[in-house]
Amino acid sequence: MLGRTAAGLFWLARYLERAENTSRLAEAGFRMALTRADSDTEEWQSVITTAGCRESYLQKHETIRSDKILDFVLRDKENPNSVLCVLHAARENARMTRTALTREVWEAINDAWMSVRDALRRPVAERELPEVLSLVRRQGAQVRGAVTGTMLRNDIYNFMQVGTLVERADNTARILDTKYYVLLPSSSSIGSSLDNVQWEMILRSASAERSFYWLNGGTASPMAIADFLLFDARLPRSLAFCYDMITEYMSRMEAEYGASTSAHEMAIRQENRLTALNIARVFEEGLHEFLSGFMAQNAAFSAQIEADYRFNE
Amino acid sequence: MGEALQFFDEMDGFDGTVRAPYAAYSNWLQEMSRPALLKKSAEAQAFFRRTGITFNVYGEAEADERLIPFDLIPRIIGAGEWANLVRGIEQRVKAINAFLHDIYHRQEIIRAGRVPERLIRENAAFLPKMIGMDPPGGIYTHIVGVDLVRTGPNEFYVLEDNARTPSGVSYMLENRETMLKMFPELFSHIKVQPVQQYPTMLRRSLERCGPPAAGGKRPTVAVLTPGIHNSAYFEHAFLADQMGVELVEGHDLRVVDGRIAMRTTRGYEPVDVIYRRIDDDFLDPVNFRSDSLLGVAGIFDIYRAGGITIANAPGTGIADDKAIYSYMPEIVEFYTGQKPILQNVPTWRCAEKDALAYVLDHLEELVVKEVHGSGGYGMLVGPAASKAELKAFRTKLMAKPENYIAQPTLALSTVPVLTKAGLAPRHVDLRPFVLVSPDGVEVTPGGLTRVAMKKGSLVVNSSQGGGTKDTWVLKED
Numbered sequence: 001m002l003g004r005t006a007a008g009l010f011w012l013a014r015y016l017e018r019a020e021n022t023s024r025l026a027e028a029g030f031r032m033a034l035t036r037a038d039s040d041t042e043e044w045q046s047v048i049t050t051a052g053c054r055e056s057y058l059q060k061h062e063t064i065r066s067d068k069i070l071d072f073v074l075r076d077k078e079n080p081n082s083v084l085c086v087l088h089a090a091r092e093n094a095r096m097t098r099t100a101l102t103r104e105v106w107e108a109i110n111d112a113w114m115s116v117r118d119a120l121r122r123p124v125a126e127r128e129l130p131e132v133l134s135l136v137r138r139q140g141a142q143v144r145g146a147v148t149g150t151m152l153r154n155d156i157y158n159f160m161q162v163g164t165l166v167e168r169a170d171n172t173a174r175i176l177d178t179k180y181y182v183l184l185p186s187s188s189s190i191g192s193s194l195d196n197v198q199w200e201m202i203l204r205s206a207s208a209e210r211s212f213y214w215l216n217g218g219t220a221s222p223m224a225i226a227d228f229l230l231f232d233a234r235l236p237r238s239l240a241f242c243y244d245m246i247t248e249y250m251s252r253m254e255a256e257y258g259a260s261t262s263a264h265e266m267a268i269r270q271e272n273r274l275t276a277l278n279i280a281r282v283f284e285e286g287l288h289e290f291l292s293g294f295m296a297q298n299a300a301f302s303a304q305i306e307a308d309y310r311f312n313e
Numbered sequence: 314m315g316e317a318l319q320f321f322d323e324m325d326g327f328d329g330t331v332r333a334p335y336a337a338y339s340n341w342l343q344e345m346s347r348p349a350l351l352k353k354s355a356e357a358q359a360f361f362r363r364t365g366i367t368f369n370v371y372g373e374a375e376a377d378e379r380l381i382p383f384d385l386i387p388r389i390i391g392a393g394e395w396a397n398l399v400r401g402i403e404q405r406v407k408a409i410n411a412f413l414h415d416i417y418h419r420q421e422i423i424r425a426g427r428v429p430e431r432l433i434r435e436n437a438a439f440l441p442k443m444i445g446m447d448p449p450g451g452i453y454t455h456i457v458g459v460d461l462v463r464t465g466p467n468e469f470y471v472l473e474d475n476a477r478t479p480s481g482v483s484y485m486l487e488n489r490e491t492m493l494k495m496f497p498e499l500f501s502h503i504k505v506q507p508v509q510q511y512p513t514m515l516r517r518s519l520e521r522c523g524p525p526a527a528g529g530k531r532p533t534v535a536v537l538t539p540g541i542h543n544s545a546y547f548e549h550a551f552l553a554d555q556m557g558v559e560l561v562e563g564h565d566l567r568v569v570d571g572r573i574a575m576r577t578t579r580g581y582e583p584v585d586v587i588y589r590r591i592d593d594d595f596l597d598p599v600n601f602r603s604d605s606l607l608g609v610a611g612i613f614d615i616y617r618a619g620g621i622t623i624a625n626a627p628g629t630g631i632a633d634d635k636a637i638y639s640y641m642p643e644i645v646e647f648y649t650g651q652k653p654i655l656q657n658v659p660t661w662r663c664a665e666k667d668a669l670a671y672v673l674d675h676l677e678e679l680v681v682k683e684v685h686g687s688g689g690y691g692m693l694v695g696p697a698a699s700k701a702e703l704k705a706f707r708t709k710l711m712a713k714p715e716n717y718i719a720q721p722t723l724a725l726s727t728v729p730v731l732t733k734a735g736l737a738p739r740h741v742d743l744r745p746f747v748l749v750s751p752d753g754v755e756v757t758p759g760g761l762t763r764v765a766m767k768k769g770s771l772v773v774n775s776s777q778g779g780g781t782k783d784t785w786v787l788k789e790d
Contacts, residue, residue, distance in 0.1 A: 003576045095541045098550040309578040
């Protein structure tokens with residue numbers, strides 16, 4: 001496979017995952033706004049912080065306003081991480097790697113782009129928002145389904161899977177890092193309704209609220225939430241799950257290519273680190289420090305894949 | 314204005330009687346209701362959009378991907394008519410390859426005084442670096458798209474010989490796929506010759522021309538595209554996909570150990586045959602345009618040393634240059650010893666004083682084209698032009714006459730298209746696709762029928778709003 005094709009597949013997967021993550025964040029923010037009596041700008045701030053576009057938003061807008069933020073993260077062409085821009089980038093990468101994709105996958109991506117672009121042609125009114133956000137996630141699910149159902153399990157598939165998982169691990173770490181202070185034991189109002197709402201937003205942002213409450217019999221604590229999102233390998237958005245699967249796909253790459261890579265070794269180290277740690281240790285040493293460290297290592301892993309498989313000249 | 318043109322309709326002839334190749338189809342068509350056809354037509358457009366069969370339009374920033382309108386009334390050619398065309402095309406393509414070999418070697422045709430030396434020497438499409446070079450397999454034009462127009466039952470003219478990188482073959486294939494999906498019952502009772510073998514034949518043709526450096530091994534083929542923003546990108550990806558070969562861009566390639574190699578996830582791997590879809594100028598920033606970001610530095614040197622095959626060969630543009638075109642009857646005769654089977658359109662070379670005078674006198678009757686233009690850009694269709702357009706064009710023409718040729722406005726045949734109001738005749742041309750290898754010349758039965766969707770328009774180019782049709786060649790008459 002061409003190095004450029006591998007790059008296209010990897011980034012195609014990352015962008016698709018990013019589009020979904022951003023719409024999930026917007027959904028969590030929107031729900032917070034609806035369920036809270038006092039209108040608090042803090043939750044909206046955390047949406048743009050987690051989506052990685054706080055700086056660019058503040059350059060364009062002076063105030064934190066829900067409608068402005070939704071517009072910015074969903075459809076602003078000046079925001080390279082808006083759902084619209086990210087899906088466009090995904091489709092451009094799909095066009096570039098067209099010969100590596102099955103017809104079903106290409107059509108699913110093309111369809112995702114066309115329907116979301118049409119839905120985002122105009123600013124989204126509040127009453128249309130749930131439908132638009134669920135459209136983004138439905139389309140993402142359709143692409144994933146086409147990938148799972150029609151693609152050969154070879155390097156093409158592996159690059160896409162690893163791209164998805166790297167992006168997802170980064171996203172989960174960001175969600176936690178943006179809100180790490182509400183999870184700290186020192187937080188003054190433990191068990192207050194404020195915290196409950198905050199925790200729920202964290203879980204919702206990772207589509208993990210139902211499974212969390214189901215596993216924990218309806219009760220929540222900051223440590224249990226952080227433990228779930230970091231270390232529970234059953235949760236498909238946890239860091240443990242992501243690196244569990246990344247090492248799996250990297251070993252398949254090793255088997256297919258008959259050679260190991262530095263990226264593979266990095267992934268194994270990360271998986272071992274996550275297995276050896278526990279939540280008590282993380283809280284002891286500092287959640288924020290742990291998450292910053294993880295995000296840097298995750299980015300370094302992504303860069304190492306690009307180097308090992310000659311994504312660029 | 315000259316006398317009004319009379320148009321030949323390929324379904325209804327000159328007199329409204331259904332012609333033989335359309336007999337069976339016409340019966341079927343009469344059973345179909347207009348709403349049913351319009352519904353099928355809408356389905357076809359949706360199918361094209363979903364599968365992303367689009368082309369990019371230069372200079373349209375926002376909606377930069379467009380669908381080429383597809384009309385679902387097929388253009389039908391009888392088996393006998395087709396056999397004649399094939400003979401003519403084979404003769405012409407063989408002559409073109411002989412001409413290219415000669416022009417880049419001994420130049421006998423110039424010595425014989427049949428083509429003026431100036432026309433070659435001063436031609437931008439002539440590539441002095443190709444002099445003395447023998448392309449692998451002796452083939453210059455692996456892929457040719459000969460543009461034909463029809464004016465009567467037995468009158469076909471060659472409009473252009475696209476000998477560089479003819480495009481449109483993906484539409485030939487996808488149009489057929491669409492028709493098979495829409496109207497399976499038609500194909501079970503009308504025997505149409507298949508076109509789907511084209512990608513396999515293309516790959517085989519390219520593999521037959523491997524360079525010396527490939528040794529005896531099966532050559533590795535790749536399609537070279539300028540990238541996703543090129544107007545024909547869909548086709549580049551489509552052909553690579555259908556042939557099962559890599560689709561590469563210039564920056565995927567570099568010279569490694571005297572070969573052209575592509576950067577893969579496992580390292581650099583040599584390529585033997587490149588089907589390039591970029592122009593000569595952009596092929597090699599070392600040997601040609603130094604500002605080219607699309608090509609591969611040094612590829613031409615590797616080519617000369619026998620390390621790679623480039624298809625079509627660099628320098629083939631000299632054979633489809635519009636000024637050379639007017640000499641094609643002489644060229645065919647010179648190399649084949651036979652009279653041309655296919656006619657050339659009479660052409661005035663505006664570089665010549667008498668011709669220019671005639672053209673200026675008859676501008677409102679003529680079609681005037683730029684010598685190096687393509688895609689229907691910068692051309693004048695006299696009978697359709699306004700007074701102001703004629704005046705403006707006259708100024709351009711007088712400023713640079715050597716830039717133009719002129720031809721009579723041909724009475725292009727029509728084929729019905731489906732409109733909201735029912736069937737209506739529209740003008741068409743035909744581009745059959747021709748593969749050339751050491752094994753011979755193969756013409757895929759069918760081709761790309763382009764159709765001017767606007768009533769009365771004679772310009773069929775997709776960049777000017779033209780559409781396409783499936784082209785049927787019948788198995789038997």
